[in-house]
Every structure is written in structure tokens, then in C-alpha cells.
Amino acid sequence: MTRRLSMGLAAATAAGACAVALALPADAGGADHGDGGTVPIQLLSYNDFHGNLEPPTGSSGRVVVDHKIDPTTRKPVDVTVDAGGAEYMSTHLSNLRQGHKVSYTVTAGDLIGASPLLSAAFHDEKTIDALSMMGTDVSAVGNHEFDEGSTELLRMQRGGCLDDGAGANNQNSCPDGAGTFDGAGFSYLDANVVREDTGETLLPSYTIKKQNGVPVAFVGLTLKETPSIVTAAGVKGLQFTDEVKAANALVPELKRKGVNAMVILIHQGGNLPKEDWTGPDGKTYQVNPTYDYVCGKGGALAPDSPIIPIAKGLDPAYDAIVTGHTHQSYSCTIPDPAGQPRTVTSASSFGRQLTETILPYSRKTKDIVRPDVTTRDVIVTRDVAKDARITDLITRSQAQIAPIANKVLGTITTDVSKTPNAAGESPLGDLIADAQLADPSTVTGGKTPQIAFMNPGGIRADLPYGPDNGQVTFGDAFTVQPFNNYLVSLDLTGADLYALLNQQWSGANAASPKVLQVSKGFTYSWSAATKQVVPGSVRLNGVAVDSATTYRVVTNNFLQGGGDGFAAFTKGAGVYYGGLDIDAFASYLQKVSPYTPGALNRITVQ
Numbered sequence: 176m177t178r179r180l181s182m183g184l185a186a187a188t189a190a191g192a193c194a195v196a197l198a199l200p201a202d203a204g205g206a207d208h209g210d211g212g213t214v215p216i217q218l219l220s221y222n223d224f225h226g227n228l229e230p231p232t233g234s235s236g237r238v239v240v241d242h243k244i245d246p247t248t249r250k251p252v253d254v255t256v257d258a259g260g261a262e263y264m265s266t267h268l269s270n271l272r273q274g275h276k277v278s279y280t281v282t283a284g285d286l287i288g289a290s291p292l293l294s295a296a297f298h299d300e301k302t303i304d305a306l307s308m309m310g311t312d313v314s315a316v317g318n319h320e321f322d323e324g325s326t327e328l329l330r331m332q333r334g335g336c337l338d339d340g341a342g343a344n345n346q347n348s349c350p351d352g353a354g355t356f357d358g359a360g361f362s363y364l365d366a367n368v369v370r371e372d373t374g375e376t377l378l379p380s381y382t383i384k385k386q387n388g389v390p391v392a393f394v395g396l397t398l399k400e401t402p403s404i405v406t407a408a409g410v411k412g413l414q415f416t417d418e419v420k421a422a423n424a425l426v427p428e429l430k431r432k433g434v435n436a437m438v439i440l441i442h443q444g445g446n447l448p449k450e451d452w453t454g455p456d457g458k459t460y461q462v463n464p465t466y467d468y469v470c471g472k473g474g475a476l477a478p479d480s481p482i483i484p485i486a487k488g489l490d491p492a493y494d495a496i497v498t499g500h501t502h503q504s505y506s507c508t509i510p511d512p513a514g515q516p517r518t519v520t521s522a523s524s525f526g527r528q529l530t531e532t533i534l535p536y537s538r539k540t541k542d543i544v545r546p547d548v549t550t551r552d553v554i555v556t557r558d559v560a561k562d563a564r565i566t567d568l569i570t571r572s573q574a575q576i577a578p579i580a581n582k583v584l585g586t587i588t589t590d591v592s593k594t595p596n597a598a599g600e601s602p603l604g605d606l607i608a609d610a611q612l613a614d615p616s617t618v619t620g621g622k623t624p625q626i627a628f629m630n631p632g633g634i635r636a637d638l639p640y641g642p643d644n645g646q647v648t649f650g651d652a653f654t655v656q657p658f659n660n661y662l663v664s665l666d667l668t669g670a671d672l673y674a675l676l677n678q679q680w681s682g683a684n685a686a687s688p689k690v691l692q693v694s695k696g697f698t699y700s701w702s703a704a705t706k707q708v709v710p711g712s713v714r715l716n717g718v719a720v721d722s723a724t725t726y727r728v729v730t731n732n733f734l735q736g737g738g739d740g741f742a743a744f745t746k747g748a749g750v751y752y753g754g755l756d757i758d759a760f761a762s763y764l765q766k767v768s769p770y771t772p773g774a775l776n777r778i779t780v781q
Contacts, residue, residue: 216279220532222317225288226287226302257556260526262569265309266562281438282497284499285442287303291636298339308360324411365378367397367399390433392437394493435543468505501521518550592638594637599778601775606638609695617662676699701781702781732752
């Protein structure tokens, strides 16, 4: 049951909203001819919330709204506004719903997982509570919903507490006699995740909602590549089938039930290339797209975006596609199999943005009038009243985790950013890789790791120089590394290392390269032209890596299992599990405090 509570606030603020009408040809998806009347269906969507109950900080808490020329460098820089925070997001949703008789709030997954400590410390129960309180109706399942396995995902839906030892590994289900966890007040849907033991879907494939006499079907999908980007234990016993086939197979069933208005919620998305921007000097620059990036402005999704072939294959009966996973902001159209444009949207990430789509429903054809579909992007600005219910939830949670979160680990002398340079190396990536290399928990049989590798997607936030003279708390560190992965040491040959490094740009990573962060003493060069490691450039402490020599490597259990397309890790011998990655990071910060980032010279590009 959806727990939607009206806050009785004023009509929606215009701040941060940009209305865009998507021009579609007549009769796309069933036009209305004026004699049946139409009912506007309001679709409010978001994606990739990742447990960001508190306003996210650093670059994760800003939205690009414009560009300007820096007077010193004469180069374009982003103009941003602060955005996000569950208290503000709830208010924006309530405001936007005012005056709408048919309104649904939907998401494309990754509501939980890779979460800041405030959510992760309670197994993300607090996030599920907050999003239910906001009036979320339906969600697709993202890959991060599987971080703690399918049993835990089902608990997120159905409720119940874990017997987790009241704080083991800095986590506590249903803390301090807070009662039971009720589970999600919204429906998780997944049409293409099948249990191997029963052949049935893990969760319902679809749900049909009805308001004001208007039935709408929502179908949920998870990217089929999920097994390659989560731990093997998280998806054990499950099959991830083709998204298009799973969704299209449901169309006859939905039509038999008298439903023609259909919406896809899918945890897969598109990527955005740089955008042309004409500066005040009259010159054209390549810049990051703004939050209200709309393909109608002349831009387009990157041609290798994973969502494009999916959208082109989904049955024309589906009227709109809400996407996620790539953390991008866009409102675009992609032609369906009948050649008619269809709305495809994504609302950034971390609760910084909402997308409002208006789907006119014809009472005559009982379908969506697709030529009249409109979308607009709304920034979750922090200039609105906070939802007091969410504030209370956050305040109570902060008090419960304060002893853990506020422990000071050390200090930094400047911001430590996760943003990579042209070669793919970042200051924060260097710090984390060095922490893994220094962790004693992975030393076994007298063998100490010589090289550490960290996946860039596992670094979730910057480490900003805060107001307390650069103090870094456990809460800060956990926000950077929230997965509670285990460190694993293993043997790889020099040939394996070359294969591993080349997998950064090939196979599953060809469309979206993933440059691993490496520890001090390990260096190499790669070619921008060939997307390959330069032969002979891979060195350890200045000595060329020999293909036949065995090296001791440390990484996390996600990568060791072949995650992110790095199959070379699975060839490792002498596998040994150590402690948690967050513990290694926290311990290292204490040792190297005060920490100043070094030069980015471990990875170079030619």
C-alpha cells in the first residue's frame, strides 16, 4: 500500500524547472480527435537515489545549470546550484502534485546500495521508509538492490528486522527498540529477473494502477548485465534475461486486462557527450551538458548508449520509458519499432533532480496521445520548506549513528577529489589504492601484496576539506567507500596484469571505459589511439613487469569475482580474504594524517 501523505504546501515553485515540449508526429501511439476528452497523467520520476537522505556534498550535491568563461584561464567552467536532500525532495514532490487528479511517482532503481553511512548503517531501512513517506508508487530494481543479495531485497519490499548483532560491521537493523521495519510502501517490479529454482520472477513483473478511472500499467526491468557488476553472492540463484523480450512478452497480457497506457521503468540508461556552447566571446566550446539537457535542443545521446537498442526494441504499446543507472540527466525521444518517437527520460542521481512527464490519456482510445506528451526537469533546490516528517527521521538516525560517524580519523590539507585526469587517475583513487596495499589483513603465508587495484565506480564521493580544519570522520570515509566489500589478495602473472589493464577499454568496457586506480610504485602508459596498454610500459617500482613472473595483488571481492568486466582477476591463484575495505581506508587515513594528495603520475596517456 502506498503511504502518500499530503503536506498541504503551496503550488510548485518555478525555481529550477524548465518546461520542454517534445515534438512528436501526429497519431504517434493513438491520437485523440477531440470527442473523447483527455486526462493528463502526471508522471514524477527519479532514479539512483542511493540512500542520500542528507543533502549530498561536493560535486555529488550540485547540478550544472549554465556555463561561463573563467576570467583568469579564459576557459569555460560550470555554473552550478546546490541540490538534493530527502527533506527538500519530499516537498518538491508534494508541490508538483498539487492540482493533478492523476499522479504517480516512479523510479528506475538503485534507491539503496552504495549509500552514505546514515542509510547504510541501518541496512538502508531508513531510505525505504523516507521514500515511502514521500509517496513513491513504483520502482524498478537496480543492480545495487542486489548488493546484499536477493533475500535482503525481498526484505526491503516485505519488511522485517535482521538479527545482525546490534551493530556488527557498523550496521544495525531496527535500532534501539524502534520496532519493526514495515518494508517499502511502494512496489518493486522486475520482469526479467528469474529464480533458477522455480522459473518464476523474483518480484512481480508489473503492476496496474488506477486513479480517476484511468488504468496505467508499469513494468519494471533490471539491466541484464547485473551479474557482471555486483558480487556473485548477491545474484546467486538468479537469471537476468533480455530486457526487451521480457517486457514485450507482457503486452498481450496487459491488453487482455484492458490496459493500453503502459510505462517502462528500467535500470539502464544513456550517456551524454559534451555539448556545444557558445561563450560570450562568440567562440564555441565543448562543455558538460546542463541538467535540462533535451535532445530537441540539437543534442543527442551518445550513439553507443545501452538504452538506445533497448528503446528501439520495446513494443510500440509502451508509451514512455523512465531510465537510470548512468546517473545522467536527459529528456529525449528514441523511435519505437514502428518508427514513432517515444519519450525516454533520466533524472540525474542522488535525489538532485525530478522529471515531470505529462501523458495525456484519451478516454476515447483509452491510450496515451503521444504527440502531446511533454516533459520538464525540476531541480531539487534547497530553497523550499523541509518536510518535517523526513527531518524527524534523519534527526533520529543521526543521533543513533553519531558515536560511529563522528569519530575523527585524521585530517586532509585540501579537497581529495574522485574526478580523474585525462589518463583516468584521480587523487582519491590513489589514496584508496594505497590504503588497500598497506592493509595487513591480506598478508598470508609470508606473501605481502605488491600492487593494489580499485574500481572507479566504487568511489562514491569526494573527500572535501571541511569546516573543521580538514578533519575526516568515519562518516566521511564511509560516504566515499560504502560497500563493505572485503579485500582479497591473489597471485597474477605479468601476462595477467597486461590482460587486466587492457580490459579497461575492451569487452564489457568498450562503450564505457573503466580505468582502475592503482597503488604507488605501479605505473604504466596507454594509447589514446589504440585503447591498449603501451607494451613495456607497465612497471613496478621502476622495473618492467615480466610476463612470466608472478605478482601478489590486492583488490576487493567485487573485482576479484570478475566484476565490471575484469575477468582477468578470476585467473588469480592463492586467493585469500582479508578485512573490510572501509576499515583499511579508515586505518590508513589515521596513519598518513595530515594527508596531501600527490602528483597524478601513475597512469599516463599517449
